[in-house]
Amino acid sequence: MRMNPVELKYSFIEMLTGSDLSKRRLPVMVAKSKKKGPVLWLTGCMHGDEIGGTVVIHEVFKKIRKYLKQGTVYALPLMNPSGFENMSRTIAITREDLNRSFPGDKKGSLAQRIAHKIFEAIVKTKPTLVVDLHNDWNKSIPYVLIDNGIKTTNSNVCDFASACGLLQVWDKDVLASSLTFNLIQKGIPALTLELGESWIINEKNINSGVDVILNLLKKMNMITSGNMHPLSATPSMFKHKKVHYFSLPLSSASGIIRFNKKPGETVKKGERIARIYNAFGKTVETLTALEDGLVLGHVDYAIAYPGAQVMAFGIG
Ligand SMILES: [Zn+2]
Numbered sequence: 001m002r003m004n005p006v007e008l009k010y011s012f013i014e015m016l017t018g019s020d021l022s023k024r025r026l027p028v029m030v031a032k033s034k035k036k037g038p039v040l041w042l043t044g045c046m047h048g049d050e051i052g053g054t055v056v057i058h059e060v061f062k063k064i065r066k067y068l069k070q071g072t073v074y075a076l077p078l079m080n081p082s083g084f085e086n087m088s089r090t091i092a093i094t095r096e097d098l099n100r101s102f103p104g105d106k107k108g109s110l111a112q113r114i115a116h117k118i119f120e121a122i123v124k125t126k127p128t129l130v131v132d133l134h135n136d137w138n139k140s141i142p143y144v145l146i147d148n149g150i151k152t153t154n155s156n157v158c159d160f161a162s163a164c165g166l167l168q169v170w171d172k173d174v175l176a177s178s179l180t181f182n183l184i185q186k187g188i189p190a191l192t193l194e195l196g197e198s199w200i201i202n203e204k205n206i207n208s209g210v211d212v213i214l215n216l217l218k219k220m221n222m223i224t225s226g227n228m229h230p231l232s233a234t235p236s237m238f239k240h241k242k243v244h245y246f247s248l249p250l251s252s253a254s255g256i257i258r259f260n261k262k263p264g265e266t267v268k269k270g271e272r273i274a275r276i277y278n279a280f281g282k283t284v285e286t287l288t289a290l291e292d293g294l295v296l297g298h299v300d301y302a303i304a305y306p307g308a309q310v311m312a313f314g315i316g
Pocket residue numbers: 046047050134135
């Protein structure tokens with residue numbers, strides 16, 4: 001079937017002028033169908049080391065330039081270029097977390113000023129849905145994260161979360177200065193995707209992210225179902241499952257962590273999840289699951305210390 005031509009536009013939002021007078025800008029991508037319809041925003045690389053979402057956006061745009069039948073898809077593929085170039089989560093100069101700086105403030109800190117520009121650009125288009133793309137630990141499974149504290153304000157969020165076809169995880173903390181939380185407060189449905197490992201491009205996780213976005217485009221009737229392909233990276237047992245994020249127990253000893261459970265495996269309460277060994281190889285702590293659950297991921301480092309996080313779980 002021949003679709004209406006899709007108009008593609010690449011532009012920039014001015015961010016700041018550097019000390020060398022260079023213009024620092026945020027790239028903006030737009031794919032617009034001739035036919036009016038829903039508005040979807042995709043945002044990537046809020047955390048400079050989480051570059052997978054940027055590639056998901058590139059791949060989605062390759063598809064929708066042919067198959068978008070109504071509406072507009074906007075994307076900010078690289079929201080934190082200075083963090084990306086410095087291989088850091090935060091904004092390079094100030095070490096601020098951009099995703100703890102929303103809704104932003106045009107007279108505030110550097111991160112708040114950038115957040116303000118992003119937030120204004122998104123809100124003025126009256127989006128149907130905003131999807132913020134992130135990456136998690138190196139060893140973690142993909143999931144859709146739903147903001148805590150939103151049930152009363154927007155049930156659409158839950159409908160879109162179900163349509164993703166991924167494991168659905170309710171966040172444990174209220175992140176009042178995240179992008180998604182602030183959009184939801186304005187009545188704009190928003191979701192966070194956690195698509196596996198940071199730092200590098202894992203093609204399996206990219207496929208999973210692209211599939212989720214295609215599922216959402218289909219739900220909004222922005223593409224035809226004939227352009228869909230099945231989820232490639234999500235074990236079918238997790239599809240449509242809903243859990244709560246849980247990150248205990250923490251380590252109480254110092255030493256070397258060796259894990260007994262892998263991301264995607266289920267655990268029973270009381271089951272051993274990891275052991276911590278001292279420099280002589282003696283076990284100094286055995287960590288056991290506090291609840292029945294599903295392992296979402298484990299930390300990137302082998303080092304344990306009192307209070308260190310070890311593993312994250314989805315629990316019922
Ligand atoms: Zn992130």
